[in-house]
Amino acid sequence: MNAITETNLKSAFGGESMAHMRYIQWGNAAKKEGFPNVSNLFKAIAYAEQVHASNHFSELKNQVGEAAVTAGAGFGLTTTSENLQGAIEGEDYEVEQMYPAFMAVAELQGEKGSMRSFKYAIEAEKTHSALFTVAKQAVDNGQDFTYDTVHVCDVCGYTLTDDVPDNCPICRVKKEMFTVFNTEK
Ligand code: FE2
Ligand code: FE2
Ligand code: FE2
Numbered sequence: 001m002n003a004i005t006e007t008n009l010k011s012a013f014g015g016e017s018m019a020h021m022r023y024i025q026w027g028n029a030a031k032k033e034g035f036p037n038v039s040n041l042f043k044a045i046a047y048a049e050q051v052h053a054s055n056h057f058s059e060l061k062n063q064v065g066e067a068a069v070t071a072g073a074g075f076g077l078t079t080t081s082e083n084l085q086g087a088i089e090g091e092d093y094e095v096e097q098m099y100p101a102f103m104a105v106a107e108l109q110g111e112k113g114s115m116r117s118f119k120y121a122i123e124a125e126k127t128h129s130a131l132f133t134v135a136k137q138a139v140d141n142g143q144d145f146t147y148d149t150v151h152v153c154d155v156c157g158y159t160l161t162d163d164v165p166d167n168c169p170i171c172r173v174k175k176e177m178f179t180v181f182n183t184e185k
Contacts (some may be wrong), residue, residue, distance in 0.1 A: 014069035015124035016053035048157035120156035
């Protein structure tokens, strides 16, 4: 594997792993603050980030050894509104800055598997940013996120609140390959 794509995959693996854990913390906090559906949304998207981390890890295959991880991303626990703002900024950074740059390098280097892994992530992060934005608007009006059911594609991390289409719009797998997250009552 080409060295720069390898470095980018490791960096993305680190970033996605941290996003996974961060959303679990913010999900727990949202529940305590009285926003159970926001909590469920955080848990669902935490799972989507796990899918991305797993995809990147798989692409690294037999690249054994140490990797230094310096991840610049939101840290800390404040109000759910501010946590959602941090989540939106993180997702937008991935959509606008990180993954387009990683994609361009992978394309240049002909790293097809990495291109797919980055492509799945960038398309899924767009859905995450949009969902967090809707959730933040609700919270800022003193309300919970409207939806108590969230679906996540097991293959690419695409996330939606509506009915799942027959095939995932990003990776084309069948609807049976989605995991459903329901708010705990
Ligand atoms: Fe992700
Ligand atoms: Fe995301
Ligand atoms: Fe998918």
